Amino acid sequence: MRGTTRRRDLAALERFTEEPNRYGAYRIALGFPNSYEIGMSNLGFQWVYRLFNRVPDVVCERFFSEEDEPASTFETATPLSEFGLIAWSLSWEMDVVNILRTLRAAGIPLSREARDERHPVLLVGGDIARMNPAVLVPFVDAFALGDGERLVPGIADLAKRGLDRDSFLRELAALPGFFVPALHGPRAEGAESSKVVIQQPMSRKEIRPDFEVPHSTILTPSTELADKLLIEISRGCTEMCRFCWAAYAMAPVKQYPASSILDAARAARPLTDRTGLIATAVCDHPQIIEILEGLAALGYHIALSSIKIDAIEAPILEVLSRQGERALAIAPEAGNERLRRHVNKKVSDAMLREKARLVFAHGFTRLKLYLQVGLPSETDDDVHDIVRTVADLHEIAVAEGRRFGRVAELVPSVNPFIPKPHTPYEDESLADDASLKEKLAYLQRELARIGNVVFRGMPVGEAVWEAYLAKADESAADILEEAAAGTPVRRLLKTHRGRIDAVVRPEVAAGAAAPAPWSFISKR
Ligand code: SF4
Known part of the structure; x- marks a missing residue:
């Protein structure tokens, strides 16, 4: 089968900064609703994959939305319909339709009301889940609103308890940050105080010096950002441009400690010499020079997605241009x-x-x-x-x-x-x-x-x-x-x-x- 051969070739090129669980009693399928190349360039998806696989006895397998490929997992080619829980990390509005395409390909009924005990529970997280889940309410059983660090443990715990579908959703609906339309109602009228609270740090104090910064779990040459170690250095932006969803959604700004960023980079250095810094506003980080100099000293070639105009300063440009950017x-x-x-x-x-x-x-x-x-x-x-x-x-x-x-x-x-x-x-x-x-x-x-x-x-x-x-x-x-x-x-x-x-x-x-x-x- 074409898909399987291609996957084998892709898998052979992957290197892990943290080995995932390969064996466990509970399996979760985690999808990125676009191609392998795009999904593997997405730090949120890679980080949630790591978090699930850290849970003892849980094995998380990936899947992508690709034409001409079977609706099965990347690791073991297990059909999606055989999983008890299927989750997606949804980062872009345009990928909403790909979730439905995958369900069609997997033979899983699209309408959540048409599904029952025979079908997997479908869960969607990521930026779009917290921006506007309503568009997916007719199709998806539950939405996870917030950061993976805060939401994954609850999902994994429930998955391990082997609950039936209704009990799983009832227990999930009682946890903070989860929106379950069948129980909460389409506008969460039935949720506590008729609202669902996004689970994310709401103050800088919650970012401790030993904070583990999200960074790539898997490096591969077969992505848009080939072999680049992605490291998140901050979330949010003080500028608050009126059109910018990220600035309003992520506020207040959280900047991660330079020492944690460099620790992650140091540990992954044997695997790659390319890194990309991820942030809503990269160069606003108060320790940006220390971070850039530290990465350059480790021998990394550094790429920045984009740079805030007022943050452009000679020392930043010097580090970047010195190493060939x-x-x-x-x-x-x-x-x-x-x-x-x-x-x-x-x-x-x-x-x-x-x-x-x-x-x-x-x-x-x-x-x-x-x-x-x-x-x-x-x-x-x-x-x-x-x-x-x-x-x-x-x-x-x-x-x-x-x-x-x-x-x-x-x-x-x-x-x-x-x-x-x-x-x-x-x-x-x-x-x-x-x-x-x-x-x-x-x-x-x-x-x-x-x-x-x-x-x-x-x-x-x-x-x-x-x-x-x-x-x-x-x-x-x-x-x-x-x-x-x-x-x-x-x-x-x-x-x-x-x-x-x-x-x-x-x-x-x-x-x-x-x-x-x-x-x-x-x-x-
Ligand atoms: S990230 Fe860019 S667009 Fe968004 S608020 Fe900051 S400066 Fe404005």
Whole structure:
């Protein structure tokens, strides 16, 4: 079987920073609802896999959502339908449909009401579970809201007790951080105080010096981030840009001790010399220089996903450039200061130019710029200013590049603004398709006139679909089922235009509308 051969080849290349349990009486299937390559690049998934496998007598096996592959686990090819508990780590709205595709492939009824003692209990955790689980309520038995460290022990304990389905769900529903729609009701009306409290540290004091930082459990060359040891160094961001779900969901900011970060890196060094630091805002960490210097001293090549503009400083760039890093990503979000101020992004035009100059002066040859169109209050002038800003940065790249005989490439990556739950912009509308397309086409055309600029734009249809999945509730079930059955998103957007528009472009004034589907999710 093709899938099995491929899995064997992939497994042969894996190296473990901590060996998982291979034998135990209780087996849990943990899925990432996308390909192996993407799933194995996800630190949350890898960390939860480790936490489950640390529980004595529990064996956790992985599975992924891949076309043409059987719905079975990666480790032992056991069909998913044979497990008592199937859990997913869900990090991205677009992967919601992949959960349903996997159920179809596994022969497990999609509707939770159609399942009984013969079927596994289905549990979903991860960022999307805590952002808006409502869209999956018709399909999933339980949701885990919060950090794996706090939720995995409860799940594993119940799994080990060999409870029947109803007892398992009843006991799970009584634990903090779990949302069980069949018992709590679709809006958790039946939960204590009608809310489900996310389980995560709520104060910096909870991060002790011996805190074990989440880091990769498995290294493999067969991922998007090949052989990179991922280490989380902090969670949350003080900036609180009004569109940023992570900043609001993860607040207050938790920064992990440099000593714990370096301990994890030291232990894994025999396995790899590449590391990637994960954080909502990487360079805001007060010990960032100590961390970067420590990793460099261990012989690591360090990559940062993106760097907060105001945190760009010469010592950081020096460490990165010394060990060969030549690419950076920053997020100006908008083309001018006015709009940045409006969305609470505290970056002036002067600061952006000054920090870009510093980047180019350190020999970086590629600067990615995350930008958005369709932000609240945006005017045509604001969109024109994106072109002006990129042109300004290009001029700086030319001036600084003379020394190196090379002009750095700019990569403006432009997404439509997508309103997300739990942010001050959750009631905002996605801009209409025509204006988004026009703005993206304008930017593509105008930016092509500037030298060394590679434009990337998110397709508008993709943005509408993501915006829909982010805010939809259980009434989206039939649309999701159609998607899982293979109807292309393009056609779904056309066929269900009215229903999708009602979610992504609500006409009811904020305050007059019914409570949002995620309103029962609470941080305290
Ligand atoms: S700076 Fe970045 S991480 Fe911080 S709140 Fe703004 S968008 Fe989010």
